[in-house]
Amino acid sequence: xKQTVLLLSGTSEGPILAxxxxxxxxxxxxxVTRAEARVHLFGDLLQAMRVETRGFTxxxxxxxxxxxxxxxxxxxxxxxxxxxTQIAASVCARLGVPYVCYQRPDWKPPAETTVxxxxxxxxxxxxPELGSRxxxxxxxxxxxxxxxxxxxxxxxxxxxxx
Numbered sequence: 001x002k003q004t005v006l007l008l009s010g011t012s013e014g015p016i017l018a019x020x021x022x023x024x025x026x027x028x029x030x031x032v033t034r035a036e037a038r039v040h041l042f043g044d045l046l047q048a049m050r051v052e053t054r055g056f057t058x059x060x061x062x063x064x065x066x067x068x069x070x071x072x073x074x075x076x077x078x079x080x081x082x083x084x085t086q087i088a089a090s091v092c093a094r095l096g097v098p099y100v101c102y103q104r105p106d107w108k109p110p111a112e113t114t115v116x117x118x119x120x121x122x123x124x125x126x127x128p129e130l131g132s133r134x135x136x137x138x139x140x141x142x143x144x145x146x147x148x149x150x151x152x153x154x155x156x157x158x159x160x161x162x
Contacts, residue, residue, distance in 0.1 A: 005026045007076060008073065010034070010081070029069070029070060
């Protein structure tokens with residue numbers, strides 16, 4: 001009988017790791033937290049494995065593993081998904097279930113063009129010095145730090161007209 005691996009996923013590494021596990025003879029159950037990620041990430045693998053849209057609380061993961069849901073947990077969640085990583089590590093340690101956390105290799109920025117800031121407020125203050133066309137990639141919760149900048153005010157004014 002094949003062992004089942006619970007693959008906590010949601011990133012582009014998930015399908016790659018799933019394929020490696022399938023090739024090694026494991027059954028794979030992957031979880032993602034957004035419904036569109038099922039097909040977007042695992043579309044080609046949906047015939048070979050199960051992918052569920054669900055998250056786990058500590059109690060939910062403990063019940064799932066206690067009921068034999070998986071023999072091993074592979075955490076390939078997003079680096080910012082700290083809560084589920086803490087839950088999975090804690091529950092697996094408590095139950096004696098093997099736990100592996102995949103960590104992305106560190107990104108190496110181009111040294112000569114990279115500007116560093118100690119936080120969102122400092123980054124917002126630096127924007128006017130960097131130019132008039134800025135690609136800002138962050139979550140919506142952090143936009144508040146940038147709303148006072150001239151660049152963001154122009155952006156918001158233009159977008160409110162359309």
